[in-house]
Amino acid sequence: MDPHLFALDDALVIRPEAFRKTFPGESCDLFTLSNGAGLVVQITNYGCKIVSLLVPDRHHRWSDIVLGYDDIETYRDGNPYFGALIGRYANRIAGAAFSLHGTRYSLARNDGLHHLHGGIRGFHDRIWRARQSGPDCLELTYFSPDGEEGYPGNLEVQVRYRLTPANELILEYRATTDRPTVINLTNHSFFNLAGAGVSTILDTLLTINADRFTPVDEHFIPTGQLWEVSGTPLDFRTPAAIGARIDEDYSQLRWARGYDHNYQLNKNGSELSFAARAFEPVSGRIMEVYTTEPGLQLYSGNRLTGRTPFVGKGGKPYPRYGAFCLETQRFPDAINQPGFPSPVLNPGERYTSVTIYKFTTAG
Template sequence: MKRLCMAVMAICVLLSCSEKKEDTTLSGLKQSDFISEVDGKPTALYVLKNKNGAEACVTNYGGRLVSVMVPDKNGKMTDVVLGYDNIADYIASDGNFGALIGRYGNRIAQGKFTLDGVEYELPHNDNGHCLHGGPEGYHAVMWDAKQINGQSVELTRVSKDGEAGFPGNLDIKVTYTLTDDNAVDIKYEATTDKPTVVNLTNHSYFNLSGVPGSQILDQEIMINADKYTPVDDLLIPTSVIDPVENTLLDLRQPVAIGAHINESFDQLVKGGGYDMNWVLNTNGDINTLAAKAYSPISGIGLEVYTNEPGIQFYTGNFMSGQDKGKHGVLYLHRGAFCLETQHYPDSPNQPSFPSVVLRPGEKYMSHCIYKFIVNK
């Protein structure tokens, strides 16, 4: 009888360990910490794995990329995106760690635009302007999720006509795939029943060093762009497109992020660092490199590919240094960078910029690939 009790106890311990192991991701996240409910819908953490052992985790609250584990130069699996380790912290935060951004990523001047003779008023959440679709944009709503297979998850929602002031019922599908070449592939699709504007993106904060709570000033950046869209004091494009040549925004060759970030160049001063849109040379070719970042500490590189005409490079200038992220790590000022593939800021009010108008019968399609490589 005693032996039978001991055997039962041993089985219970093994089952407990097995459940615990299944609940914990490679990045140390517990799936149970992402089980909750928002607006009557259940939240969850979806785990994607590829044949190399890399891992990406996505939550359907805000469609957020929570962690990405890829190997460094020594083969050590390393988390390269910032975020939180539970759903409660995401809900409590007004930040955009890893989030899907919409209906319009980046800024719309004065929080309004006119389309087909009708003026639409949007939330004013950034110095009188509308930023990232307003305070209750797509980063702060629930998405319906379906895990297609072990490497892909599909997120869908209908953004109702009038939501945040935008016209038209927008039917959206976003698919995250962790590919076998260690890339996070993001495909966006949308249709509308009324003329509207659309500009979707992902707002992941990257730190490639593998050093939790570090800054990104020693990491290198290259952006394949001859031009950029200058901004005014409130970071709204001035409507002109200027060359990067002979400016500190010439990133066509790799440069350390911190090399010039504090210099008195007008655009860097206005942004408090890098925070502007580059006009890509890629002509919408998803196979042409748009940007590349690299950490000399970890040897991890990030290549960005997109069919979008622009990319916003942001260096965590508004990070306060007081935010505690995954595993209690304090995220410092300039503790990460973002590379947001996009149409240009304020395009609805800038007729010379590529159009962001979507009409009934048309399909919005945007594609972004964040590919992680190792330079040993």
């Protein structure tokens, strides 16, 4: 058996010892949650990263369906976003700057001239305080000081990961601030329902509950418009294979080398509602996504290469199109786009967000 692994509920999971390391004043660890009904998830308090997610197929065989690494050292040196909690602001902010109540704020530039996923050391690169309150629940908290990565306000953040007997993984986010700020939290897990490192995701059938998306320019910055998905390769209102139209000659796909787009979900306000469904026909695994958020970012693993740092658990290479992401979110660059839903959090308010990943099988 791989020395990194041990058996739990008939599944092989990563040994916590591979993640137990103390950095200056902070300690990393790995936490294992199980619902006793077929779902096991492992999470490290380094960036709140989902390290492994074991889900049975239609024949009750387990597979780990998220990309990641076997130990904490590789996470520190590897792809920074595998399974991570992204913040203070997920996705892009144009020009790495915004104005709020008459004050101009400059953020870290880590994507050319722009700001991406909270900056150079966003929430994905911070060690969170963790408390496991039971076999199926983990709470993590972080204090983000005023000025971190250029953001205003002291921000108190909490995320809770919880499993249910219905094979749901529920992510609940909360945050408060002492100064007006912007916030957009998401989880950046890379999914492959056939199993991480097993195949590409091009044959996975995807449904997205959205009539419109936010088009981007060649630098992946939203134009501020909303376009109908009808008649475009971005139309997933009925199930379609991710790879069926990914090579079409369409400017939005050419610039991204695949899918990397935010959808405006069909919903009323901040209701918890259906966002997307992915079905992998060989394994029979189904993942449904429900969220209170207005947007969903589809990413098709366009920049995975199968070479370091995209070689993961068990030495498996993660090739181009080796995973997809479904990131529930506020819209990218919303603070600079007056027509988008506001991402502003003020003192006295509470940021709340819920996303559910529900797993079943078919066939």
